Amino acid sequence: MALSYLRSSSSRSANLLKPLSSSLPLRRHISTDTTPITVETSVPFTSHQCDAPSRSVETNPKELLTFFRDMALMRRMEIAADSLYKAKLIRGFCHLYDGQEAVAVGMEAAITKKDCIITSYRDHCTFIGRGGTLLEVFAELMGRQGGCSKGKGGSMHFYKKDSNFYGGHGIVGAQVPLGCGLAFAQKYSKDETVTFALYGDGAANQGQLFEALNISALWDLPAILVCENNHYGMGTAEWRAAKSPAYYKRGDYVPGLKVDGMDALAVKQACKFAKEHALKNGPIILEMDTYRYHGHSMSDPGSTYRTRDEITGVRQERDPIERIRKLILSHDLATEKELKDIEKEVRKEVDDTITQAKESPMPDPSELFTNVYAKGLGVESFGADRKELRASLP
């Protein structure tokens, strides 16, 4: 890698390279170092109807630093979205993912962009994981044209076709049968890809989930159902909503694995295992034991149904970013200052993107009528008075 000194006018991608003057000669190649390191996951996996994968995960400095940066970016993005919502620049609903970043990041490390991911409305970080840009995120949140769904979807409806991200869905549990349908298509096309259908502990009690599971198991579909169990379905604790909160076992005849969702490496290992399993044997359930720091959405303070001590406790003991930070420091892969610099850089990137996103215009009013149907069907949409106002849907 070139060791040139960076000027402030250089392009954004060049800003990702660390300025050399601050790093020791030994650390020069950190961000491309792929020397394998083996790390043990925080807890062993618990399995249902299958053999659990090993606790030892192969990783390397590059991956760990990428994890750190990506998660720091996601964390900062969500916090910035919180402020924007309070400033009324984001309207409607906003469901934040901070605390759960390890799931998005670990999953991506185990799969390719040809595998499909479909999730619920808590989709900002999953979108980033799939390769979405910060600009698309903030513009979409603010309802601008530059957003990934052209400003028409909002927080709950991020999509990215070129990396097979089938989006964010508002209705709880509705995405799971859809995900199994995607898996069916993948099996048909024989391209060795799988679908990850993500849902929460609240959605785990939806009937349609079990219908989808049965169909997937019957037809051996490469579907991986991932329950992001953050222990609260909106304000309801899991033990109040489910007779059996062991979501990984709920598939009965479908094998399951319980994973520490705050450990990005455990998530990576589990997803890798699940992909191999799904391609050979059909559906599998992954239960990610995770936690969200924010409330269910921006209108939920998140403290009426759980104690502040619980939240700070998780932040201290299990925070995914801190975990990777400790790993990096203990393996001497970077200094504290370097990590702090990455965080500062990320913060600046987020702030700059927000400024840029604010410049993006609102969608044209004619967009109200576009894409209701496929083009060319010429359906009329009536307005206030059928004689006076008439708009033809394109």
Next chain:
Amino acid sequence: MALRNILGKRFGVGLAGRRPLSTATCDVESGNAKAINLYSAINQALLIALETDPRAFVFGEDVSFGGVFRCTTGLADRFGKARVFNTPLCEQGIVGFGIGLAAMGNRAIAEIQFADYIYPAFDQIVNEASKFRYRSGNQFNCGGLTIRAPYGAVGHGGHYHSQSPEAFFCHVPGIKVVIPRSPRQAKGLLLSCIRDPNPVVFFEPKWLYRLAVEEVPEHDYMLPLSEAEVIRQGSDITLVGWGAQLSIMEQACIEAERDGIFCELIDLKTLIPWDKETVEASVRKTGRVLISHEAPVTGGFGAEISASIVERCFLRLEAPVARVCGLDTPFPLVFEPFYMPTKNKILDAIKATVNY
């Protein structure tokens, strides 16, 4: 006039609007009416229902702590978890369960958290609840079932927190669909729905939960179902609506009056079975009718009203029936102001109809 008390513009005002007036603790015996908002009125109705019938149950997602709109505040503490309880996140399960509970002679008051989520339960409502009495030759019925759901736009609800699905249910013989316009109406109508021996779907205008404040009697009272109410007298055109839309229509009526057009405004209250006689009598007086609702115009309930009125009053009509409704698109995100049937759209249509 109740509608005068509805404050705040439709858009640009957050739902943290007025706090209820008057915190004086009046004695029930004095028969006083207190000014309260919509969710408090609903709360009172539920409290009375639970008090007066020991076999009444209130259940749904998150109702225990008071619900996302505070309609069920205090009920679990007062009546216990055996009668006021949370269900898991399964609408189909909630309604099916409610039908069974009602079939055993109980009053099951089920809450669907947002009307947008009612569709998984659609099969249960249409195929089970509405046909139970009919197909069992009156051996069984689920008349004790009342399903409550907040509906309608709220300024920033987007696709899945703003829908008005009343038209789907109006197409189902065997159930009743009731929509109140204000706190006093809501309490009386809800108690009637709960005590009606037929399954009822009760849609509550969520925009009005905090914004609408009205004097509501504290005692137990019921308002009749299937009776429309003329809430404003006029001679030039009949306006028909329900729920939150009525306050928008009333603003249009006031402005139209400045131009010398006197509008008669009717609150339908019960959508099925709807009060055809009252609407017909009004149309016979004015000769013109305009219907307004938030749901998309094509296939909305306005279409049924229009067809029925034309059937009954064809020779009396001076102008085609006007419908000022939501557009034929999914309920949009940033485009909500364009989608909605606003006061100006209604005013334009009033003038166009009168000058036909």
